[in-house]
Amino acid sequence: MKHLGIGIGWRPEIAGAVERLDGIDWVEAVAENLCPGHLPDSLVRLRERGVTVVPHGVSLGLGGADRPDPRRLADLAARAEALGSPLVTEHIAFVRAGGELTASPRLEAGHLLPVPRTRDALRVLCENVRIAQDALPVPLALENIAALIDWPDEELTEGQFLSELVERTGVGLLIDVANLHTNRVNRGEDPAGVLAALPLEAIAYVHVAGGVERDGVWHDTHAHPVPEAVLDVLADLASRTSPPGVLLERDDAFPPAAELAAELGAIRTTLAAAEPAAPEAAASGAAAPRPAPAEGTAAPGARDRLALAQAALLSSLTAGTPAPSGFDGRRLRVQSRALAAKRADVVAKVAPELPRLLGDAYREAFLAYAKSRPMHGGYRQDALDFARSLLDAGRPADAEVRRELARWWKERSGPRPPGRAARLLRTLTRAA
Structure with a gap:
């Protein structure tokens, strides 16, 4: 694997701080937030200074039942080429479900969800990875993800699953x-135990990040x-192998540059x-039971x-439907609330007019909406659907705020943004 060194996740909110940090060898950027023809200055x-940029995808859903979307793959490839990246990364997760394979509506998670560690899921994942x-x-x-829930009747450990995938x-x-x-x-x-089972030579790089209990x-x-407990896991990994790269992730509540440093x-x-x-010693520590080899393609019916x-x-x-058999209902409720909270946060970022219009009532209103309204077409569509649900219910109570929300929704829900003449007419109408 290419030596990367020490890096940090590049985000627009801390772009200036990242450029000023000493000793940064590389950065990672969320692939879906980049336009190949209009890269952020x-x-x-950073690239002109020789800093490597790696695109990190979040929407392929390679652990899902569907084969990878060719358009999403083409977009990720275009970003890698535009950045001159030595590799691209994604997650071992599913992010959507339903659709043709189930004859049901397509649902979007808006987050990374764990893949069941079963032979069926491994075979499907391997086939999807080869396509990608x-x-x-x-x-x-591919990145191992964090999870709040366990699938019932899993057949492999995390280490076995990752080792067999490689x-x-x-794949790295x-x-x-x-x-x-x-x-x-x-x-x-x-x-x-997970680290002991991994093929250490397959590690492309390492993520380090913080959280809260x-x-x-x-x-x-x-x-x-980043808590000491996470640094302890990093120390364990580094005692087994020298990772080609290690990167600090931060996605929100950005601290001053001195704290990042x-x-x-x-x-x-x-x-x-x-x-x-x-x-x-490393080889003996890595010896772990291996699952039976996966077939070259997904077994009939596995998808x-x-x-x-x-x-x-x-x-x-x-959508609030009954919990599938075998799942911990309390954990599902925790995961459901986490998904809704993430949706509320991201919608507030992609449509900042909504929390501005609704004020303190925004979050409570969105969480109530999200309880039974799955996301179907991404966060921007989610923002439109949320606004429409409020208007259909005759909300907000303030008539002027409701009119402004209706104008906002109409401007964005049509097939194309309003043209110059329409914008001028709207300005004149408001002035009158």
Whole structure:
């Protein structure tokens, strides 16, 4: 794997701070937030300085029952080429369900959800990964995700699942040590056991991030400082192998640049203090039972079975339908609230006019809407659907606010944005 060094997640909110940080060898940017023909000036300047930029995808859903969307793959490939990236990364997760395989409405999670660690799911994932690899101009690496819920009747451990995926596809691994810590708290999974089962030579790079514990559940927020427990997992990994790259993630509640620099310093200190074990010891530590080899293609019916299971779970999480058999109902409620909260936060970012118009009532109103209204077409459509639901219910109560909300919705719900003449007419009408 290419040596990357120490990096940080590039976000528009901290673009200036990232450019000023010392010792940054590379950055990672959310692929879906980039336009290949109009890269942010900050990323252009970083590239001109020799800083590597890696696009990190969040919407492929390679762990889903459907085959990867060719358009999404083409978009990810275009971003990799525009950035001159040595690799691209995505997640071992599903993000949507329903549709043709289930003859039911397509549902969007708006978040990364865990794949069942079963042989059916592994076969489907391997086939999807091969399709993606064939469509991408550079190597692909996949990230282990954090989870609040367990699938019933799983057949493989996390380490076995990841190891078999690498063996059957040659895909790289993006190991998120914060997610390993999250799964220790939420699912009782030992990070050391997962690391011991991994093919360490497949690691492309490592994520480090913060979170917070509430009521015995660890939330991988990317909005809190990195705790010692996560650095301890990083130290364990670094004692087994020297990772080609390590990256600090921060997605919200951005601290001053000095605090980011201090967290990067803690990561460097942790790596320097860890000495990889001798190859013989590392090899013996990695010996773990392997599952039976997966077939070259998904077994007949595997996609259909996975599709039905994922659609039932996502419907329960986003539409309030009964919990599928075998799931922990309390954990499903926690996950459902987390999904709704994330939707509220992202909608507020993509449509800031809504919290401005609704004020303090925005969040409560959105969470009430999200309880039984699954997301169908992405966050911008979610914002429009939310506004329409309020208007259909005769809300907000303030007539002037309701009229302004109706104008906002009409301007954005048509087939195209209003033209210059329409904007001029609207301005004149308002002035009159």
